[in-house]
Amino acid sequence: MSAEKFQNPVVRWIDHRLPVFSMLDHEKYDYPVPKNLNYMWNFGVLAGLSLAIMIITGIVLAMSYTAHVDYAFDAVERIMRDVNHGWMIRYIHMNAASFFFIVVYIHIFRGLYYGSYKAPRELLWILGVVIFLLMMATAFMGYVLPWGQMSFWGATVITNLFSAIPVVGDSIVTLLWGGFSVDNPTLNRFFSLHYLMPFVIAGVVVLHIMALHRFGSNNPIGIDASGPQDTISFHPYYTVKDMVGIAVFLLLLAMAVFFFPNAMGHPDNYIPANPLQTPAHIVPEWYFLPFYAILRAVPDKLGGVLLMFGAIAVLFVLPWLDRSPVRSARFRPVFRIFFWLLLIDAVILGYLGGKPAEGIYVVLSRIATAWYFLHFLVILPLLSVFETTKPLPKSISEPVLGASREAA
Amino acid sequence: MAKSDTKTTPASKRPEDPGRRDFIVISTYAMAALGGAAVAWPLIDQMNPAADTLALANIEVDVSKIAEGQSITVKWRGKPVFIRHRTEDEIARATATDLSDLRDPESDQTRAEKPDYLVLVGVCTHLGCVPLGQKTGEVRGDYDGWFCPCHGSHYDTSGRIRKGPAPTNLEVPPYEFLSDSVIRIG
Numbered sequence: 001m002s003a004e005k006f007q008n009p010v011v012r013w014i015d016h017r018l019p020v021f022s023m024l025d026h027e028k029y030d031y032p033v034p035k036n037l038n039y040m041w042n043f044g045v046l047a048g049l050s051l052a053i054m055i056i057t058g059i060v061l062a063m064s065y066t067a068h069v070d071y072a073f074d075a076v077e078r079i080m081r082d083v084n085h086g087w088m089i090r091y092i093h094m095n096a097a098s099f100f101f102i103v104v105y106i107h108i109f110r111g112l113y114y115g116s117y118k119a120p121r122e123l124l125w126i127l128g129v130v131i132f133l134l135m136m137a138t139a140f141m142g143y144v145l146p147w148g149q150m151s152f153w154g155a156t157v158i159t160n161l162f163s164a165i166p167v168v169g170d171s172i173v174t175l176l177w178g179g180f181s182v183d184n185p186t187l188n189r190f191f192s193l194h195y196l197m198p199f200v201i202a203g204v205v206v207l208h209i210m211a212l213h214r215f216g217s218n219n220p221i222g223i224d225a226s227g228p229q230d231t232i233s234f235h236p237y238y239t240v241k242d243m244v245g246i247a248v249f250l251l252l253l254a255m256a257v258f259f260f261p262n263a264m265g266h267p268d269n270y271i272p273a274n275p276l277q278t279p280a281h282i283v284p285e286w287y288f289l290p291f292y293a294i295l296r297a298v299p300d301k302l303g304g305v306l307l308m309f310g311a312i313a314v315l316f317v318l319p320w321l322d323r324s325p326v327r328s329a330r331f332r333p334v335f336r337i338f339f340w341l342l343l344i345d346a347v348i349l350g351y352l353g354g355k356p357a358e359g360i361y362v363v364l365s366r367i368a369t370a371w372y373f374l375h376f377l378v379i380l381p382l383l384s385v386f387e388t389t390k391p392l393p394k395s396i397s398e399p400v401l402g403a404s405r406e407a408a
Numbered sequence: 409m410a411k412s413d414t415k416t417t418p419a420s421k422r423p424e425d426p427g428r429r430d431f432i433v434i435s436t437y438a439m440a441a442l443g444g445a446a447v448a449w450p451l452i453d454q455m456n457p458a459a460d461t462l463a464l465a466n467i468e469v470d471v472s473k474i475a476e477g478q479s480i481t482v483k484w485r486g487k488p489v490f491i492r493h494r495t496e497d498e499i500a501r502a503t504a505t506d507l508s509d510l511r512d513p514e515s516d517q518t519r520a521e522k523p524d525y526l527v528l529v530g531v532c533t534h535l536g537c538v539p540l541g542q543k544t545g546e547v548r549g550d551y552d553g554w555f556c557p558c559h560g561s562h563y564d565t566s567g568r569i570r571k572g573p574a575p576t577n578l579e580v581p582p583y584e585f586l587s588d589s590v591i592r593i594g
């Protein structure tokens with residue numbers, strides 16, 4: 001930690017006692033980043049930005065929200081109609097939630113494609129999956145708060161899942177509900193936990209970034225940087241590149257918020273919750289649909305729950321399922337095909353999750369679910385052993401500069 | 409050529425040339441600052457009174473039903489407002505008072521647009537209790553107006569402080585007669 005870099009005496013005084021300036025300086029200039037990162041590496045920053053947007057808009061919304069079954073729906077309508085700029089803040093909060101998941105799904109698939117989960121970044125990957133789980137819990141509880149029909153019935157369906165647990169299932173559900181059904185105690189505790197979780201997420205994000213900075217970023221060819229000639233400083237190159245990505249992200253978010261604010265939502269949630277009337281088709285928000293499809297694909301209640309959580313559990317152990325020494329899919333032609341099949345499978349599962357659990361949709365859900373687990377549990381381990389990978393370049397600079405120029 | 413010199417010589421080596429880069433950097437910071445302000449403003453302004461709160465900023469009251477000698481209390485902006493239909497005797501005593509006797513000199517004419525009706529914010533100017541004197545039978549104090557039981561402030565028939573710790577007269581809210589029988593307060 002060197003305070004010598006700073007001339008301002010106030011900065012030096014603070015930095016000597018709490019090295020924030022040295023730390024920022026290190027991250028901006030000393031921290032080496034591979035120079036070949038493409039735009040797929042923008043999505044981590046976009047996820048962090050989304051979290052910040054959600055926290056700021058959420059805290060502001062909480063100033064006008066009342067977490068009581070008799071007032072919640074009207075409180076949200078008051079925000080939309082009476083609170084200054086309330087409609088905009090509410091629409092930003094609900095659309096940025098969707099954008100948060102879009103960005104995180106792309107970020108995850110980037111990790112899958114380029115082998116970012118492989119040694120020595122296993123813990124970085126696992127922390128990411130933890131963040132994903134926390135996001136899902138936060139989003140689920142947040143969706144209950146407006147107390148619309150989908151809020152209520154989605155909460156009922158998902159909390160009822162826990163009754164599938166043998167012996168203690170019903171007791172757990174009663175504990176979650178605080179009563180005999182989803183009602184006021186449930187809404188109140190969901191509000192408290194929904195306010196809490198984003199800060200837990202922020203804490204895990206700090207750990208996630210610390211784990212990242214231990215070894216630095218992966219890169220599109222999956223080969224470690226062999227020296228300073230393969231890296232550039234984060235500032236100004238990646239700060240500016242991230243600014244471009246942020247600008248595009250905000251542009252798309254603004255388009256959604258101002259022109260299609262309800263496109264990703266469900267109209268039934270504008271109907272106040274009625275415990276005595278179930279909507280024709282209960283669907284969660286779009287980002288849960290693939291998991292919803294897996295849940296319903298299994299005819300057994302407990303089996304469905306286990307498989308749904310299992311779909312995320314396989315992500316935790318991915319570094320040990322795929323043991324190929326080659327990181328990036330660029331040099332794994334067979335793995336690459338299966339990657340795209342997985343992506344298509346995930347999209348299909350998402351589509352099926354939004355359909356009624358009848359007829360051909362059930363059959364297709366079962367096939368798609370089977371393929372998902374086949375990919376992780378069978379195909380990846382087999383590929384680790386049997387795939388013939390393409391020859392790897394010698395370094396990051398070599399494919400671009402050529403072997404003779406590399407020394408320069 | 410001068411043009412190629414500018415292109416190949418880095419800014420740090422070019423003497424006296426402010427450089428296009430500085431312009432871009434300064435513009436970026438300026439836009440970021442403007443952008444930040446544009447984002448921050450709605451988040452702060454949403455704390456200002458909402459439309460439903462502002463709607464209650466004015467209320468209309470029909471005073472024709474108040475009998476002579478009777479008072480009503482209405483809620484305005486969260487506070488009680490006393491409206492008294494004064495008797496001839498009360499008006500006479502209010503207008504006859506010598507202003508030099510008052511701690512907070514104000515003539516009755518300035519306080520009551522139409523002397524028959526007195527409109528006051530029913531909050532004691534001492535420490536904020538609601539004075540007694542609205543209902544029949546309540547203590548009205550030595551000057552037959554209102555009496556604050558918290559610390560003993562006496563107000564007269566024009567709501568002016570006469571005795572006790574209150575520093576100023578009971579506040580007259582902004583109001584106007586929309587017609588002979590309806591007033592709008594606020």
